[in-house]
Amino acid sequence: MRELNELSIAEARDGLRARDFSAAELADSCLSAIDAASELNLFCSRTGELALEGARRADRRISAGGAASMCGIPIGIKDLFCTRGVSTQAASRILEGFKPEYESTVTARLADAGATMLGKLNMDEFAMGSSTENSAYGPAINPWRSKGSDRKRSPGGSSGGSAGAVAADLCLAALGTDTGGSIRQPAALTGTVGVKPTYGRCSRWGIVAFASSLDQAGPLAKSVRDAAIMLEAMSGHDPKDSTSAKREVPKFEQFLESGVKGKKIGIPREYRLEGMPSEIENLWSEGAEMLKSQGAEIKDVTLPHTKYALPAYYVIAPAEASSNLARYDGVRYGHRAKLREGEGIIDLYKRTRAEGFGPEVKRRVLIGTYVLSQGFYEAYYRRAQRVRTLIKKDFEAVFADGIDAILTPATPSAAFEIGTVGNSDPVEMYLNDVFTVTVNLAGLPGVSLPAGLDRQGLPLGLQLIGRPWEEGDMLACAYALEKAAGFKAKPERWWI
Amino acid sequence: MAINPDEAAKVAHLARIDVEESELDGIARELSGILGFMEQLNEVDVDGVEPMSAVTPMLLKRREDAVTSGGDASKVLSNAPETRQGFFVVPKVVE
Numbered sequence: 001m002r003e004l005n006e007l008s009i010a011e012a013r014d015g016l017r018a019r020d021f022s023a024a025e026l027a028d029s030c031l032s033a034i035d036a037a038s039e040l041n042l043f044c045s046r047t048g049e050l051a052l053e054g055a056r057r058a059d060r061r062i063s064a065g066g067a068a069s070m071c072g073i074p075i076g077i078k079d080l081f082c083t084r085g086v087s088t089q090a091a092s093r094i095l096e097g098f099k100p101e102y103e104s105t106v107t108a109r110l111a112d113a114g115a116t117m118l119g120k121l122n123m124d125e126f127a128m129g130s131s132t133e134n135s136a137y138g139p140a141i142n143p144w145r146s147k148g149s150d151r152k153r154s155p156g157g158s159s160g161g162s163a164g165a166v167a168a169d170l171c172l173a174a175l176g177t178d179t180g181g182s183i184r185q186p187a188a189l190t191g192t193v194g195v196k197p198t199y200g201r202c203s204r205w206g207i208v209a210f211a212s213s214l215d216q217a218g219p220l221a222k223s224v225r226d227a228a229i230m231l232e233a234m235s236g237h238d239p240k241d242s243t244s245a246k247r248e249v250p251k252f253e254q255f256l257e258s259g260v261k262g263k264k265i266g267i268p269r270e271y272r273l274e275g276m277p278s279e280i281e282n283l284w285s286e287g288a289e290m291l292k293s294q295g296a297e298i299k300d301v302t303l304p305h306t307k308y309a310l311p312a313y314y315v316i317a318p319a320e321a322s323s324n325l326a327r328y329d330g331v332r333y334g335h336r337a338k339l340r341e342g343e344g345i346i347d348l349y350k351r352t353r354a355e356g357f358g359p360e361v362k363r364r365v366l367i368g369t370y371v372l373s374q375g376f377y378e379a380y381y382r383r384a385q386r387v388r389t390l391i392k393k394d395f396e397a398v399f400a401d402g403i404d405a406i407l408t409p410a411t412p413s414a415a416f417e418i419g420t421v422g423n424s425d426p427v428e429m430y431l432n433d434v435f436t437v438t439v440n441l442a443g444l445p446g447v448s449l450p451a452g453l454d455r456q457g458l459p460l461g462l463q464l465i466g467r468p469w470e471e472g473d474m475l476a477c478a479y480a481l482e483k484a485a486g487f488k489a490k491p492e493r494w495w496i
Numbered sequence: 497m498a499i500n501p502d503e504a505a506k507v508a509h510l511a512r513i514d515v516e517e518s519e520l521d522g523i524a525r526e527l528s529g530i531l532g533f534m535e536q537l538n539e540v541d542v543d544g545v546e547p548m549s550a551v552t553p554m555l556l557k558r559r560e561d562a563v564t565s566g567g568d569a570s571k572v573l574s575n576a577p578e579t580r581q582g583f584f585v586v587p588k589v590v591e
Binding site: 097098099100101198199200213239242243245246305307308310311312314315322326329330331332333334335336339343344345346347348349350351353354357362363365366367368369370371373380382383384385386387388389390392425426427430441442443468 | 512545
């Protein structure tokens, strides 16, 4: 018998309406699973009472009829989203003790739809990282291990807590954010589905800012259908975010069955990396075959500036971060350093930030400060912005040629062991985002979905990139691929 | 482009992050490594290419110039490490 926490959103929606169980029972089942999985360090706080209260309200709404699809669905929230009265730290020491007086637009929308929050999820500090190891809460652990090994692996990052919690069935779905791959890379490393919507689809208001021209919120879920349901509830224009788009939100779930027949799927040759594991290369070709067998036309395409996406990203994202993170000064919220006799306000800023930021955040703030400083602004920042234009134009040319979606691997490897990547060279960790970062730079929607297991029994993902504002069509392709791939594997529950 | 320890100290000061003298060599090395990675961008011909700051072309929205919120001083101050009489408290800034 499956436990309630193992259900998908779509299954729970049906079960709640059929009175097979209550939202309170569903939330309770997740809370017990969270308690039993403390070793994974995926949740950094647990809001059990809020969840049960919300669930009882949801039960009443469902009884009354006409409740939204997300009503009564228990979800986890990345620690980057401001949640009223609930600790929000962005996994940073510098926000120690911060309890927002306001709710982010996206979490408010989900709450309005009746979703219940189980707690906050571990992440890389300020969403800077690809492993959820850079966290004031300590590293998050991937529920997946390789066959016959008890070595702990990273769930990816920065939304590693979100991805891991969905994979371990601690929640039905989770909220993440994606600046360079922070939803899609952890989704791929945990056998879950992650969507980064078009830039402007979801409001950024109330999300702790990392790189404002790249950040987008999105769902991590157990299936493409679930991701479509949750994305719809999160999306929409918000006057409080000047970059959120005034556009109708399509009913994403209704697109799913439309299939891929007659659609043109592009395979970009620049994504074939030297030294890429053959298993990933094979999975990619198999994915193309699967779409072809369902009537899609597969076409080789070229995105010539792909190689420059990562270096451009590592100029632009730190530049924006150095500016956004200037607000952490020990005056208005969070940690404040204790001053010694004779020290002044500059010492307060410098010592607060030295004590509050972790090493990766410091590194990026320093890089960002450097590339924006006098004499280097043109050479680094402006140049990177120009390269960004070229990257976007690459995609525009491909879509203008009639391509409906682009298929790529999601990550260059399966989940890696904790503490093994990027120790001597930070750039090694940055390479994790090589397939995902282009999508953020171009503002496009992308989805990562599990497509198979590697030799060690670890999940591998594929990514589909859609046309701007056409998440519905992109998800229809993903749904077709999901059906064909038939990925059903779950991690063994070694943590119980 | 390599950064030396003196330059690293300057950047750290601009970023308002206190660093120990002993950390400067390491920071300079790491930053140089990352900047080295960025050097690839110099291979790209960007002549005549407009720099992109916003990915979706849209005009910044306008609204009536009117007060839309306020009167929340206690909420604004509720997370501050130190407050007095409705203000944030900082060390003395004017002699």
